[in-house]
Amino acid sequence: MKTFRIGLIGLGGMAGAHIRWMVAEGRFEIVAVSDVNADALAKVGNQLGIASEKRYTDFERLIEDPDVDAVVSVTPNNVHADIVRACLQASKPFMAEKPFTRVFEEAIPLLELYVQKPVPAMFGFTYRYTPAFRYARELVREGRIGTVRSFSFQYLQSGGSALYDHSYSWRFNKDITGTGALGDLGSHMIDMARFLFGEFQEISAQLQTFIPERRDPATGKMVKIEVDDFASFQARMTGGIMGVFQTTRNAIGSGNQHEVSIYGDSGTIHASTLNPDQLIWIREEAPGQLVKATLDAPKHCKVTQYADFLALLEGAVPEGVPGFMDGYRNQEILDAIVRASETKAVIHF
Incomplete structure (x- = not known):
């Protein structure tokens, strides 16, 4: 069975829960991380054994990384829209934290882009x-x-x-x-x-x-x-x-x-x-x-959230995802x- 290589964006408090959930599911490997906080990047990078060249301060570089199969985003609301947009433009599957965006005005162009370039996507309504x-x-x-x-x-x-x-x-x-x-x-x-x-x-x-x-x-x-x-x-x-x-x-x-x-x-x-x-x-x-x-x-x-995300990545659409x-x-x-x-x-x- 395939193990999916994950790029994790946002290394604050909730990231720890997502890391545990991925480990528990058993078919995810975090291969790249991103955060604007250098200390968090170093701490979590060391904890996960991430190579230095796969520790990004710019989330767009992580999303574009060909070694990343899918993205998990755990960030404050003001960057949700930018991360979703980058994932859609790169045709990269993703799971993102709620809410969808900071305000609804940011959501409208994302829907237009998604209609043009749909990818497997999931939001963190746990x-x-x-x-x-x-x-x-x-x-x-x-x-x-x-x-x-x-x-x-x-x-x-x-x-x-x-x-x-x-x-x-x-x-x-x-x-x-x-x-x-x-x-x-x-x-x-x-x-x-x-x-x-x-x-x-x-x-x-x-x-x-x-x-x-x-x-x-x-x-x-x-x-x-x-x-x-x-x-x-x-x-x-x-x-x-x-x-x-x-x-x-x-x-x-x-x-x-x-x-x-x-x-x-x-x-x-x-x-x-x-x-x-x-x-x-x-x-x-x-x-x-x-x-x-x-x-x-x-x-x-x-059923676990990451079991459904895994199914999405494998091409299924679980009922209720x-x-x-x-x-x-x-x-x-x-x-x-x-x-x-x-x-x-x-x-x-």
Whole structure:
């Protein structure tokens, strides 16, 4: 079986997780790395045994390297568009982190280029690979809770709360991220809603910044924050399914709490990252008698992100893989949420 030679762009914190996932899959070899930070480039290059000539400060040179079969990009949002563009121009398959781009305006020409020069592409909506969410999707599609009427999502973290006095970093810089909690965490909720229920038809939204200034550790000065700490939005989905979403990095006590409750005519499903291998199914067993069962996700729901990326590289298109159009559509919806919040209007698709 072929081992695919990977060029890894971006060597920050999340790169370590991607390296572990590639090693676990067993058919990837990282042959080149790229980062603008010389220390990170040296550290990870040494860790992986990468030859000095395969350590690039310019990601375009890595993408053009003929020894690289495919690219994995784990970078801040402001370079997502440039990296995707370079991969498309070089006809190089890639996996890129979410969100698709910093803002939707950057996404439009990428779609035009992709239509002209399509390549196998995948975006890092990792929660499609949470067994409980995959099992929930299966039960919904089988009609096990009847016609789905509504759902609620929340994605809560605590690191941005006032209690922890989080310093200013790139995630709070609008020029780099485009949005705050919305693009970082909300993009996952958007993708999961599409994965479970289909397309968005209309959206209303509210965004809020709770902490207006944060201290820059480099200068000691306070910096104005222009991205959201909190996002809430409502949506009408395919078939008239109604959804409520909230996300924030200011929820003390929540480590990485991404969860969904799905309400159908004959039952309810709850699934969460807090219990990624099980879900709760509530149904009526007899008239007036509700049963609440905890179900283990079956083995076939335990698919890994890199198993699907491997299948893409081998020419298959696994069902449910988060591909190029999923990334593009996600960015379009992020943009609609920002506009809905700014204009206090309902955005229709």
